[in-house]
Amino acid sequence: MNIQLSNHFTYRKLLRFTLPSIIMMIITSIYGVVDGLFVSNLVGSNAFAAVNLIIPFVMIFGTVGFMLGTGGSALVAKTLGEGDTIKANQIFSMLIYFLIAIGVIFSILGIVFLKPIAILLGATPELLGDCVSYGTVLLLALTAFMLQTTFQTFFVVAAKPNMGLTISIASGLTNIVLDFLFILVFRWGVVGAAAATGLSQVVGGIIPFIYFLRKNDSVLKLMRPIWNGKALLISCTNGSSEMITNLSISLVCMIYNFQLMKLVGVNGVAAFGIIMYVSFIFLGVFIGYSFGSAPIISYHFGAENHIELKNIFKKSLVIIEASSLILTLIAEILAMPLAKIFVGYDAELLAITSYALRLFSLSFLFSGVNIFASAFFTALNNGVVSAFISFLRALVFQVIMILWLPVFFGVNGIWLAVVVAELLTLVISIMLFVVKKKQYHYL
Secondary structure, three states: OOOOOOOOOOHHHHHHHHHHHHHHHHHHHHHHHHHHHHHHHHHOHHHHHHHHHHHHHHHHHHHHHHHHHHHHHHHHHHHHHOOOHHHHHHHHHHHHHHHHHHHHHHHHHHHHOHHHHHHHOOOOHHHHHHHHHHHHHHHHOHHHHHHHHHHHHHHHHOOOHHHHHHHHHHHHHHHHHHHHHHHHHOOOHHHHHHHHHHHHHHHHHHHHHHHHHOOOOOOOOOOOOOOOHHHHHHHHHHOHHHHHHHHHHHHHHHHHHHHHHHHOOHHHHHHHHHHHHHHHHHHHHHHHHHHHHHHHHHHHHHOOOHHHHHHHHHHHHHHHHHHHHHHHHHHHHHHHHHHHHHHOOOHHHHHHHHHHHHHHHHHHHHHHHHHHHHHHHHHOOOHHHHHHHHHHHHHHHHHHHHHHHHHHHOHHHHHHHHHHHHHHHHHHHHHHHHHOHHHHOOO
């Protein structure tokens, strides 16, 4: 079945169209999981803690890829909905080449400041070497990573979600095979883990670039770039919520690690790293669905098809709410087995991780609607509302709870911080859905 953005979407058709994006996000999340599995089990808990200390810093630079991918795809899809294919491709091309230039600059800056940043984040002399080694290799592949995250959303706009999925699978398999080779066979430690991830990102970023550069049968093609400052500003504004979300995740992870080093020590940082790996896979379902449905929303918004916009909105909420219940239940049941995969060799760390994961996973009850709400307003080209939701959810509420709850509940307060933050954000998301319904006609 060839599904186009202009179609009427039933539940079955909506799920089929968004499923490649969901799987693609899950596979992308597995990159870090595979690294964590190999590093934790074959290199050691100290190396694992070092990797988790430095990853947030590297990911800060990668947020630009999320911003231009989500914000740019919303603008391009809206432009296609208005019937201007040439302009849509001009914007698409300009954004991709701009991203490449920014990626190179960020790589250089990141490598220059990597060591002092690692020390600032709390890296001890035992962890510093691994932090710098792992971070340097990932920063060398930063441009490819930014392209990979950007092309994930543009494949959906191009009505080629299955191709995007295929490339993500190839990238994921590259990561797994190279992790096995570099860490288990060659014994390269954290450098091997970083090299495997970096090369997999090259696969995920360069192959799509070549596809859109060459003649293809999709609606999107890379052309000679024409500078369009207005389109860049709109794309950055539209995608600011996704940038804020990912930037906030990195900053919040740093605060989590800082608090855990004080209350628990290295084991706390290692446990939190495992929780992040697991939660990214679960949240990948919500993020993938939101990314996959966003171009549909943008297209019908541009075409002023209010009936289909209402249809997509209502069906999406049903899908998200059902998924939230199912994923929370799965996470609670599998908390111990999932923790054992990473740290089965350490009874104390296993107990800390499985208990913390059960508390943390309660946040899945609320996070799905919040993620969709932010992506929904991005798709409607309202980056301000989208960014407001993301800012509260990913930064403000979490930082307050991370610093405040441990005063009363100790380390349990850290694990429950995200649960309270998501619940507070859910209230805001529902209020904004109600306030904005007359403006966009989705209810």
